[in-house]
Every structure is written in structure tokens, then in C-alpha cells.
Amino acid sequence: EVQLVESGGGSVQRGGFLRLSCVVSGIPLSSFCAGWVRQNQGKDREGIAGIDVDGNTSLADSVKGRFIIFRDAPKNTHYLEMTNLKPDDTAMYYCAAGSCSNEGGIIHLHPRYWGQGTQVTVSS
Numbered sequence: 553e554v555q556l557v558e559s560g561g562g563s564v565q566r567g568g569f570l571r572l573s574c575v576v577s578g579i580p581l582s583s584f585c586a587g588w589v590r591q592n593q594g595k596d597r598e599g600i601a602g603i604d605v606d607g608n609t610s611l612a613d614s615v616k617g618r619f620i621i622f623r624d625a626p627k628n629t630h631y632l633e634m635t636n637l638k639p640d641d642t643a644m645y646y647c648a649a650g651s652c653s654n655e656g657g658i659i660h661l662h663p664r665y666w667g668q669g670t671q672v673t674v675s676s
Contacts, residue, residue: 556668557577558647566638566674566676570637571632571634572633579649585603585605587647602621604659637674638674643672645671647666649664
């Protein structure tokens with residue numbers, strides 16, 4: 553059974569920092585693309601970060617320069633490190649794994665597996 557378990561969400565003030573973790577079991581994460589998707593109430597899901605099997609990463613314009621995605625292969629875990637958080641970052645954050653395409657440096661994730669989500673709330 554494949555499981556993705558997120559942790560690290562919480563409530564912070566504007567300008568704060570959070571690191572989200574996604575522990576993966578059942579598949580070797582280094583053989584899959586992975587990423588993070590967020591959804592705020594009433595809004596569409598937004599893919600914000602992706603990493604391919606070669607370790608290439610891409611970020612949505614809305615988070616570029618503030619967020620990074622990285623992977624710890626021995627721990628089968630990937631992370632989303634978020635700095636300078638803004639109220640607009642408030643959302644449920646989901647990690648995902650699957651296949652992907654890299655088009656012009658933008659990684660488009662095609663999720664096959666999802667985590668349960670972790671809430672991030674940023675107050676002003």
C-alpha cells in the first residue's frame with residue numbers, strides 16, 4: 553500500500569516560516585516525480601512545486617523566491633520549505649507523487665498518489 557503522510561502545517565503570522573514534510577511509503581520516491589498542491593476554500597487547486605526524478609525543481613510564480621522543494625531520498629521524504637509567508641498562502645497543502653513532464657523547465661506533475669493534506673494558516 554502506498555501512503556503519503558504530510559506534516560508540518562500550522563498557524564503563523566505574516567513573514568513566518570514553515571517546513572512541510574511528506575513521508576512516502578510503498579514506493580521509492582527517487583523513482584517518482586513529486587510535488588505540492590494547495591487549495592484554499594472556494595478556489596481551484598494550485599500546483600505550486602514539483603521535483604522530477606533527476607532532482608530538477610520548479611515553482612509557481614506565486615511562491616517563487618519564497619518556497620523551495622527538495623527531497624531526501626534515504627528518508628523517502630520530500631519537503632516544502634516556506635519562508636516569508638503571506639495571508640494568501642493560507643490553504644490546505646497536499647503532497648503528491650506520480651509521473652511528470654518537464655516543459656521548458658516547468659514540471660507538470662501527473663499525480664497518482666496523494667497525501668491527506670495539512671492546513672497552513674497565515675494571519676496578518
